[in-house]
Amino acid sequence: MSEQRKILGEERRHLLLDILRETGTPIKGGELAKRANVSRQVIVGDISLLKAKNEPIIATSQGYLYMKDAPSEVFERTVACVHSPEETKEELNILVDHGVVIKDVSVEHPVYGDLTATLRISNRKEVEDFVQKVASKKASYLLELTGGIHMHTITSKNEAHLQEAIDALEARGFLAQ
The missing domain is CATH 1.10.10.10 (Winged helix-like DNA-binding domain superfamily/Winged helix DNA-binding domain)
Incomplete structure (x- = not known):
């Protein structure tokens, strides 16, 4: 051009x-x-x-x-998670496999306060692309700043999908207690 x-x-x-x-x-x-x-x-x-x-x-x-006008009926929850950086892909896949969108990730940093990154990940290809981008840029996941503890805002048009995703995270041991 x-x-x-x-x-x-x-x-x-x-x-x-x-x-x-x-x-x-x-x-x-x-x-x-x-x-x-x-x-x-x-x-x-x-x-x-x-x-x-x-x-x-x-x-x-x-x-x-x-960001166009959001659909009128979208359910949203925030979940506190904890796991190693190597388990990030598994965690994200659990969420998208239950039909939810991972809106963002946030951590509470002792110096900077709340740090939030927009993700908007909704399927396995986007999970793979995200994980590959972190690896190729030799970047760190935000959870590495806080010993694995982080929050995700997740959304879905179906409230049951949110609960199923949260239950699956809990079953895998990824929910912070």
């Missing part, structure tokens, strides 16, 4: 909003940069400006996502 003109300022941010709204799935910053013929860093700045204007954009491990 380098032969195309750069899309500037406000016009580019309108384009980004249109792309994010129409797609409905996360889009990587690099992909948005290609479409606008600018650097990924410019996109990061644009997203920050859009968020400052109260546009409902979140950054997930899969890319940027425009």
